[in-house]
Amino acid sequence: MNTVISPRQDPTARSFLELRDLKIHFPTDDGVVKSVDGLTFSLERGKTLGIVGESGSGKSVSSLGILGIYHRGNAKVSGEIWLDGQELVGASPETVRGLRGKRMAMIFQDPLSAMHPYYTVGDQIIEAYRVHHKVSKKVARKHAIDLLARVGIPQPDRRVDDYPHQFSGGMRQRAMIAMALSCDPELLIADEPTTALDVTVQAQILDLMRDLQQEFNSALIIITHDLGVTAELADDVLVMYGGKCIEYGTATEIFENPEHPYTWGLLGSMPRLDQPVTERLLPIKGTPPSLINVPSGCAFHPRCAFDGRTDGASDTVVPELQLTGTSGHRVRCHMPAHVRQQIWLNEIKPTLEGTGGLAVADMSALPSASEEHSEETA
């Protein structure tokens, strides 16, 4: 597992951010919660990785793991995280703290609860800047006002003294982004950055993030359950399920030739505006697995419509993340590549495009397992 895998590049060169077999487990009284179970990927500056999955799939925990925000006494972390040549899992908490906010920063989902209600927006940005830069309050305040202006907040010199509850949702998210950008981080992780916002504001925030990424040339990780957001921003896509990566490839590959039944399910439950509206959305039946009691074999098999086509391997053997095709596309599935591709082309793709409904008919219309408003177990 020590070879760098990335759908994009020469595997021998070291990337800006590399995760190698990252595992974050939480031993509890009920058993070990395997929130992240062997995650490997790499990311260059200027590129965007979309991590997609339902709630409880380990997306948020892995991003918090990169930042080193987990309960030290509680979590068992193994594997490697390399940020620009520096290993973070084995580094001292103080070292990681020094990088946090400075070289890697995070934008959180709900900016109202993610900002401290008792301090002004300006104070919180100033605080973020002054931890890592020894400057006077006045200089930091000027910097905060500049940042607020940069993220598109009108009258930043006045709004800087407002409290978070005095901002609208979209403004708060902008302020949150300003805070994350305060030290020009090279790695920016956005955890569901638009989930709490309404659709028109979502588009603005996504535009803003794309602009800022280009301006700062940072590596961006977007964590989301919303494939639309991923399609909008990501260069690469990593699909997580039950703490593991189950499909990983360039955005084009994932959207054009997805090979994992779970990815098909995600695509089928996504509203499309570029296709004629034909039928109901197709939810993935069942619920995400408990991370304490991950199903044996392939974690997805209890919900998989193609469970029967693996000769029983799916409920006993954990499938490997194997290369498929030529462009670095990897899939964790027991079905042989040609079977998967055939199913995709003949059974799934036509349904998604609204020209027929054959194989997906057995994906019943149970209550949606998508996670619109549920919280991430971080």
Next chain:
Amino acid sequence: MVTFFIRRTIGAALMLFVVSISTFLIFFGLPRLAGATPETFAARYLSRTADAHAQQVFAEKLGFYDPLWLQYWNWIKAVFVGTDYDYGTGIEHCAAPCFGYSFRTNHAVWDDLVDRLPVTVSLTVGASILWLLTGVAVGVLSALRKGSFFDRAAMTGALAGVSLPPYFTGLMFLYFFSYQFDLTAPGGTYVNFTDDPGEWAYSLILPWITLAMLNAAAYARFTRAGMLDTMGEDFIRTARAKGLHERVVVTKHGLRAALTPIITIFGLDVGLLLGGAILTESTFGLKGLGYFAIDAINKQDFPQIMGVTMFAAFFVVVANLIVDMLYAVVDPRVRLS
């Protein structure tokens, strides 16, 4: 912000008004329903041998024949502007704030209350500082080391502290520290702070600890619960993601938010105690307001009871008011509403 303060102040004044009416009705309205007559009210001021005529004369002088609302009005008026009492032997002026005179001692109630106040204030201030500091410190440490030996020991201790009444802990302390080891004052003594600060503290240290133990335990539990809640908040995660030192995360971000509800209970507790810490004062023989209240109730000295009730209510209402205002200062979200 200013309108908020004004509104709350008016609210507090209204609350005191309601308390005064209730108190008055309890002592002068309800007894009438139970068959009390103006003469029996007057009889309380007179010796047992006084005849019916004397009672009537006195009832007339004290205004017990007036309608209830007028009696209430006179009572309240006396509090604000003072009044004159005509005892027949001469007119006595009772300066504002006048709560009348004791049945038994003929002392002005207000003067007695003011006499007792320093004892209660000394007890309250010392104990409240003690319990706030220890309670919050223990609570924070327990929350940060949740499940540790320290946490378990502290919370068990807190449970014991909450459960043990001050007359038990107080007596235990007195027995061991004062009588066995001869370390502290034996109780029943009080020295003014201005006379001798050392003696003052020496005579109060055991009551402080007794009273503080009770509340510190409660505060440790409140703080622990509050800190556990707060440290799980999203903004704490944000603070960590900014790369702040854990110390700053805990104090500036965690404790600041967790302490807000503590301010509320603290204000109310202090207000309540200023009206008299009855159990602790009785245990240690401190002649404070609590002791005064118990004494007045035992002797059925109505003017004294009413005076101490209004006094205590005043402290609670004012404490409430201060808490409300502090809240607005501490939590910017309150200022809008």
